[in-house]
Amino acid sequence: MKILFFIVLAIITFYFIIKAYKNTKDIIIHKIKINNEVSNGHIPKINILQLSDLHLENISISPTELFEKLKDEPIDLIALTGDFLDRKRTIPKLVPYLKILNQLNARYGIYAVLGNHDYVLRNQNLQLLIETLEEYNCKVLQNENDMIFVQGKPVNIIGIDDFSTKRSNLAASYNGIKSGINLVLTHDPNIVLHMDKYHFDYLLAGHFHGGQICYPKAYHLVKMGQLARMNIVKGLHIQGGKSFYISEGLGQTGVNIRVGSRPEITFHEFSLPGSVKKVVEAI
16 A cells, blocks of 8 residues: 555656646746826837846746747847856857847847846856857846937936845946936845835846745745745835836746746836936935
8 A cells, every 4th residue: 555655646746747847838928018007109118028037057948939929029128137047057058048139129229137046156157147148239237227218218227236145236226327217127126125215117127936836835935035025026016106027037946847836028018207207316
């Protein structure tokens, strides 16, 4: 009887592992509209593709498959919100994904920030990752900002470095910023709890994978900061009247399975607010 029990248990376990692996191929495409309720045909909009947490050691979509999902969508700007990989040997695997992103011809380019797994790389290896991103036209923002103009409206792209590894520097990120719409890219969304004095109109992040394994809940996330303890680990949220979005990510970490979560591609249609708010400097 014991042998039969263990055989049945092994079969059930194997079934659930296979199912959890198949979940990594079941990619959800979310389309988010921000400020749409106050927009009309005369208000500028920017269409943003967000990809987060590729974790190329454990990703279940090929560059070609990804391109097929993206090629027919209107894309003005591509935002890559960190955790590309954590092994030097994986850097070459990033190149074909960057090539297909370049084929999308995003009007305002590709912007990237780094995540905690990227910082597993050190010194020359980390520099190689950054240089690879830059070689394929990704502007890597490490506590810095850049400005684009959308139908004449100034938009600040603010890249805040990873909060979980204590690399975030809000003062540096906002240094020299001019009046405009503030779009923040970062990896760990916990930074929003520290931004009372720093205005943003929309913030994009990742980091939590939506839990990745959520059965019955993602209890393992409690160590990942206050937002996780508040069960704010994916989707659209409001903090201090300001909107932010947490992607579930495209790849997996640890093991290549998902339970109660799915890989995510996100399109954000962001209607630019009519009034430009000034940055509140830190005291």
